[in-house]
Amino acid sequence: MDLVETVIEDARWEAFGLAALAERAGRAALAGLGLPVAGFSISLMGCDDARIAVLNADFRGKPQPTNVLSWPSDERGAEFVGEAPEPPEPGAAEDPESLGDIAIAWDTCAREAAEQDKPMAEHVTHLIVHGVLHLLGYDHIEDEDAALMEGLEVRILASLGVSDPY
Incomplete structure (x- = not known):
């Protein structure tokens, strides 16, 4: 069973192979945190700037495009700054x-x-790993949380052969 259910709204993502890349990145993110793939699911939409600008305006009050957005199904944030959720x-x-x-x-x-x-x-792999970490309660608002999240991203990406994006 797939971890990531991918919905394509922009055909360029289909040609790019987003579904397979997202599955690989999602599995690596969970494995990097010691979580099993079985028993979890993620929904991913591949869209264009116009669609994500609407979502960004609706959910974050920022009416401009961005690279990736995430909506966790539950509040999973850590209790204290710098701690893992x-x-x-x-x-x-x-x-x-x-x-x-x-x-x-x-x-x-x-x-x-x-x-x-x-x-x-590589850039898209990084952004999907980043999005999955947000779904799991990680964030980068405080410096300590950002350092934790970025460290995880670097380690997970290295497991996929992707160089440090920072």
Whole structure:
């Protein structure tokens, strides 16, 4: 059973192979935290800048495109700054626990990858790992939390052969 259910709203994502890349990145993120893949599910939407700008305005009050957004199914944040959140309990394989939803925008991702001189696949892999960590309660508002989250991202990405994005 797949961990990530991918919905494609922009055909460029289909040609890119977003579903397979997201599955690989999602599995690596869970494995990097010692969580089983069985018993969890994630929904991912591959869209364009216009669609993500609407979502960003609706949910964050920022009416402009962004690269990735995430909506955890539960509040999973850590109790104290700099601490890892409690890991969620997996559901049954036939009834997995939803971790939440992620949306990723083609136009912004492609532009950022070009500006940063990175392969698009590596940039998107990083953003999906980043989004999954948000679903699991990690954030980067406080410096200590950002350091924890970035350290996890670097380690998880290294397990996939992706160089340090920072």
